Amino acid sequence: MELKGKKVLILVEDDYEDLEGWYPKLRLLEEGAGVVVAGPEKKVYKSKHWYPMEADCKVDDVNWEDFDAVIIPGGYAPDRLRRYPAVVDIVRAMGQAGKVVASICHGAWVPISAGIVKGKRMTCFFAIKDDLKNAGALYEDKVVVVDGNMISSRQPSDLPDFLKAIIKTLS
Numbered sequence: 001m002e003l004k005g006k007k008v009l010i011l012v013e014d015d016y017e018d019l020e021g022w023y024p025k026l027r028l029l030e031e032g033a034g035v036v037v038a039g040p041e042k043k044v045y046k047s048k049h050w051y052p053m054e055a056d057c058k059v060d061d062v063n064w065e066d067f068d069a070v071i072i073p074g075g076y077a078p079d080r081l082r083r084y085p086a087v088v089d090i091v092r093a094m095g096q097a098g099k100v101v102a103s104i105c106h107g108a109w110v111p112i113s114a115g116i117v118k119g120k121r122m123t124c125f126f127a128i129k130d131d132l133k134n135a136g137a138l139y140e141d142k143v144v145v146v147d148g149n150m151i152s153s154r155q156p157s158d159l160p161d162f163l164k165a166i167i168k169t170l171s
Helices: 018-029 077-081 086-094 105-114 126-133 156-170
Strands: 008-011 036-039 044-046 053-054 069-072 101-104 144-147 150-153
Touching: 008 018, 008 086, 008 126, 018 053, 018 156, 069 086, 069 105, 069 156, 077 105, 086 101, 086 156, 101 105, 101 156, 105 126, 105 150, 144 156, 150 156
Parallel strands: 008 036, 008 069, 069 101, 101 150
Antiparallel strands: 044 053, 144 150
């Protein structure tokens, strides 16, 4: 129970990458963290492969100050998530406050939209590396990149190292 007392927010929208939503949720619960899933609506979201994940609350109802970290799974959900001002505001506020902002795969689109990647070392799915570079991040093709409070990974196969980095940073 390494993370007892820590609270983590996972952002969800339709077409999230199944493993990138569920693996962090289950792994962090195993470590004793409180995990809250939030989406634009309080409803059940379908993954890329139709696996359901229910949002505990709406992002509009989230107080970012209550959380130690936010995780943005990949898939195509981040493209939808970054269209909601509340999502972008939460990620920006948490990043600026030095709280953990963890993105995997296409999840990097959300911190890009939040304007918090400039000068940060980060990775992402190779298809959006130009987006990361154009936003001023220093792209690295690595399994996991930790730069202060920013943690990023590329794809589902990186999840074990991604979660180890999140857990270590929150401990």
